[in-house]
Amino acid sequence: MKENIVYQGAKERAADDILKTTALIYFKEALVLQKYEDCRGLAQKAKEFGARQSEIRKVIVEYLNKGEAKRRGGAREIKGGRLRYY
Numbered sequence: 001m002k003e004n005i006v007y008q009g010a011k012e013r014a015a016d017d018i019l020k021t022t023a024l025i026y027f028k029e030a031l032v033l034q035k036y037e038d039c040r041g042l043a044q045k046a047k048e049f050g051a052r053q054s055e056i057r058k059v060i061v062e063y064l065n066k067g068e069a070k071r072r073g074g075a076r077e078i079k080g081g082r083l084r085y086y
Contacts, residue, residue, distance in 0.1 A: 020049035024059055031063040 023046035030038040043056050 016050050020046055020051045023049055024051055024055060027056070028059050028063065031060070 023042055027039060027042040027046055030036070030042055043051075046056060047053075
């Protein structure tokens with residue numbers, strides 16, 4: 001099975017997915033800790049490991065939305081388990 005090219009490709013993709021996810025987590029952590037000088041390099045690393053621009057944008061938007069919720073006093077849970085930001 002190790003000589004199978006498809007298997008090897010799948011194994012490499014799995015490793016890249018793990019590295020991509022790790023890079024995105026570090027990117028998110030740098031945003032939260034306000035280490036903006038590290039964000040560019042971490043975003044580039046995530047792209048090298050296969051992250052799409054939309055995935056990076058999603059992390060940024062999530063960070064910005066949480067900051068907006070804090071400025072407004074936080075999210076409040078409403079009926080049905082949804083969160084409402086006022």
